[in-house]
Amino acid sequence: MTTTIAKFAHLQIPLEDVVKATNNFADDKIIGRGGLGRVYKGQLQRSGELITISALRLDRKHVGGVVEFWTEVSMLSDLKHPNIVSIVGFCDDKHEKIIVTMYEAINGSLKEHLNSPNLTWAQRLKICVGVARALSYLHYDEGRGYGVIHLNVNSFTILLDENWEPKLSGFKVSIKQSLNRMDRVILSEPIGTIGYVDPEIEKSKGVTCKSDIYAFGMVLFEILCGRRAYIRDDANRLLAPLVMQHYENETLHDIVHPDIRNQISKGALRRYSKTAYSCLNKDRMQRPSMLTLIDELEKALEKALKFQLRREYFVRTLLCFFFLCQLLPIVLICLL
Structure with a gap:
């Protein structure tokens, strides 16, 4: 039975959409293992646009995971800052709990x-x-x-x-x-x-x-x-x-x-x-x-x-000086 909290209903994503986005949670889509479970990378259609997402799939064996899941959804739904991950939505369906965020960790952690x-x-x-x-x-x-x-x-x-x-x-x-x-x-x-x-x-x-x-x-x-x-x-x-x-x-x-x-x-x-x-x-x-x-x-x-x-300027100056020193004998020979 779905336990979606009404306040976050607008963020809910159908399970089939997440399954499709991650190729049914394929092993080659795994990009990490968070405290709550595995993280998958995928492509999700949202409002007619294809976006790259990270999907954190709650490990059912995780003790206290449901409370932590809703805590994370609650926090991210209110937080909007350039240096904080951006939530796309979540899935709470058929015993699956998944938090979907924008895929921003291009360079990992x-x-x-x-x-x-x-x-x-x-x-x-x-x-x-x-x-x-x-x-x-x-x-x-x-x-x-x-x-x-x-x-x-x-x-x-x-x-x-x-x-x-x-x-x-x-x-x-x-x-x-x-x-x-x-x-x-x-x-x-x-x-x-x-x-x-x-x-x-x-x-x-x-x-x-x-x-x-x-x-x-x-x-x-x-x-x-x-x-x-x-x-x-x-x-x-x-x-x-x-x-x-x-x-x-x-x-x-x-x-x-x-x-x-x-x-x-x-x-x-x-x-x-x-x-x-x-x-x-x-x-x-x-x-x-x-x-x-x-x-x-x-x-x-x-x-x-x-x-x-300053260091870059010094290095460039040094290289130019070295180049000129190498070039000077050639110039002198040509002049002679």
Whole structure:
């Protein structure tokens, strides 16, 4: 029996349409495995237009999956932001529950590129800024009349489009809260992914918007160090204590991703790492707001772009000089 909530009826998509779009959930259409189940890529007809979609098919064995399914549908139906995934609709029919979003993860998730030598420091900062803007929208946008605590911010849920712009996803455990109570504790069990969970949850028995700040701080350090916040079989399984130790000992440069070390000035590294470290403050109230973080990261991006232009200009000048040096003997011979 269909359990469609009336509020979301306009978003409902017939099961046969999703089946057709994904070629009956063919294995070669699988593009990922989310917390709720497998994700399929497909082509769906909507309003006379053929669009590329991602279809998250709920695994029936997932405990609590129905609640998480409706939470994600509820959240995405209200959220409209350039750095948040866009919902197309959902299917709730014949024991199937499927969330359909626009296919925007052309470059996969951030997790897949943390260690990439091709992802420049400026590109990494651009991703940071985009995620910060998405979280600021969740925490403070007055147009909705309520704030959202995401509670699942990590490099898995940050998707990257064809221009490397981030798209925040993974709203299955998000919580709505009054805008004037975002700093108040909401009673909750520890929620999130290992390596990103706010350690204050256990102490306070709940979460606040500052729990998202902690998780975002871990993403900032992942981007800087080029590794995930949690690696099960690694000697330093958790990134948090490692970066905190190096930051406090002023040796953070030793664990910066080697391919971006020469792209960051010492001053820029100090400022960025101070910003990321402040997100991990044990005292939640001392963690910065998303508005403060956006300001810091936008300034860092501006400086990184200028630094990159200077380096490119220097390299071009050097190449021209080298070319002229090679050409000069030939010119002299011709003149003689």
